[in-house]
């Protein structure tokens with residue numbers, strides 16, 4: 001019995017290590033507001049839109065390139081809009097942080113459009129406010 005529990009916790013720990021971007025507490029974001037909870041975004045489109053920010057951060061690209069002050073990622077009707085919160089700052093968010101911030105916002109707003117702020121991800125200072133809305 002004890003041994004099985006140990007095995008299960010070891011399995012859970014290894015899954016957490018394999019998928020670090022999936023493990024979120026909700027503290028990655030602040031001020032999350034659910035907007036229209038009746039919108040049913042296509043999950044695949046939303047995942048593609050996540051990788052569409054900053055001109056694309058798919059496959060080997062690990063962070064937002066080009067230092068934009070704002071950027072969008074869109075696929076189908078899923079539209080992410082991101083802004084650096086501090087005037088003069090630009091977005092250089094890593095892919096891992098970005099994916100964790102989306103997941104964290106979806107803990108509060110599992111369905112529909114929302115607006116929130118990802119803590120960090122901008123240089124030289126500030127955060128990244130972002131929304132998922134219907135394109």
Ligand SMILES: *[C@@H]1O[C@H](CO)[C@@H](O)[C@H](O)[C@H]1NC(C)=O
Nearest residue numbers: 063092093094121122123124
């Ligand atoms: C963003 O740029 C700053 C300054 O160049 C750097 O310290 C920081 O590590 C970068 N952040 C990411 C997520 O790459």
Ligand SMILES: *[C@@H]1O[C@H](CO)[C@@H](O)[C@H](O)[C@H]1NC(C)=O
Nearest residue numbers: 070081082083115129130131
């Ligand atoms: C980003 O900035 C644009 C232009 O100022 C604004 O319309 C939009 O609401 C902002 N979005 C977020 C999520 O901050």
